[in-house]
Amino acid sequence: MHRWGLRWVGWPVKQKGKARQAQQEAIASGQVQMIVGTHAIFQEQVQFNGLALVIIDEQHRFGVHQRLALWEKGQQQGFHPHQLIMTATPIPRTLAMTAYADLDTSVIDELPPGRTPVTTVAIPDTRRHEIIDRVRNACTTEGRQAYWVCTLIEESDLLEAQAAEATWEELKLALPELNIGLVHGRMKPAEKQAVMQAFKQGELHLLVATTVIEVGVDVPNASLMIIENPERLGLAQLHQLRGRVGRGSVASHCVLLYKSPLSKTAQKRLQVLRDSNDGFVIAQKDLEIRGPGELLGTRQTGNAEFKVADLLRDQAIIPEVQRIARHIHERYPQQAQALIERWMPETERYSNA
Known part of the structure; x- marks a missing residue:
């Protein structure tokens, strides 16, 4: 930005006091031409000076409320801000045409060069010992790295999902010859970053993690992923997680380690992942199985239920x-x-x- 004579400012989540006040004043006065931030920039006290362009990354984490809030901030000064919205979550065409009917859409549906398809299998947790042996072989004999993904951080009486901390302890006992790391959302950012960096540099053979690794992790040497209790996650999230492997040139595998018995719906959903690596095919099947409200996640105002129409029928x-x-x-x-x-x-x- 400096090359073009533009001044930009970052908006850290934890920034407070005088530093935040100074940034707000710089933004409102027009001294700053570009702002990079999180949901904090939607706050009422943040005023812009001629807001003309809004770029939103990871749209599926934002709602129509936020889009409207930024649009209105531009309107206050007579501007109609352009909006460029990006998401890595595949959305079925018919759903995109209704949920984002006011937007022109473009789709990038090819893999980056050098990526390999991921072979996916579903295995009951009664064969857990076999999977542990497979991890040992991948990390020692093949020289590869692996992820072991859990859906909870602590034990819960209400959910039977394996906790990441308990699994980490279990795998350290079962695989003493491996260096095993643990990462989850309750860790301090510096601690989490240190573990991720160690894994990326090959210092760790196996990374036990929660779904915090869903996005932003690129380790080409990792070719094996085990996902515990996949029946508890949505297909879009499972597809995103699976995308952490297959980023190199070697054959990669994803093991869906489920707890029996599975419901009919859960069986259908896991079969979809076994059959396809295409995010748009998976999203369409998810739409057919769960419906649009569930597929989009937490219901958002603006994504109203249809009074007459049926997305699949119509x-x-x-x-x-x-x-x-x-x-x-x-x-x-x-x-x-x-x-x-x-x-x-x-x-x-x-x-x-």
């Missing part, structure tokens, strides 16, 4: 519906407003987001 006419809706919104705003007030009175503001 997917052939969705493009035409989108075209007609855009036409009415642009050419007949009064009629569009009347339709919104009639069918979605609580969400009328979101037609602007």
